Amino acid sequence: MAYWLFKTEPDAFGIDDLMSRPEQTEPWDGVRNYQARNFLRDLITKGDKVFIYHSSCKHVGIAGVAEVVVGGYPDTTQFDPEAKYYDPKSSPDNPRWYRVDVKFVEKFSQVLPLSTIKSLPGITELGLVKKGHRLSIMPVTDSEWDLLYKAAKG
DNA sequence: GCCAACGTTGGC
């Protein structure tokens, strides 16, 4: 079992959307970055836990937790010419982009702010706080998860 | 809305 952090813009899809349909699994699709794709395709598996991180919004930070219910499989939106994330260079024989399915686990009573995350002594290697902080899917170590989870719960 | 820091593209 591994830990991850997924970024999302809550105006489009956020922890409240996940929470509103707790019985349903939600496809985490539309990821079009190769490094993130590799995580989705090769490393993210059923049972992994995920921090849901809200970006580009008023309260930037970790908003809650989800769980992976289906590991990496081809993101079919890449084959649909009508879809926003259509990729004409991809084909079902040789899919370029992958997704996973997640389900809601928990919404924190308050978003753990990015400023707090940055101030935690044990959080120095997390992708969020390092220079290249644009990755939309990143690994979280066990100790980082514990620290962040405790901080989020207050 | 600004802008720094990235990733991607395409000419050569």
Add this chain to the structure above:
DNA sequence: GCCAACGTTGGC
């Protein structure tokens, strides 16, 4: 394979 130009991300 280099690298400039371009587009995107994302905090502020």
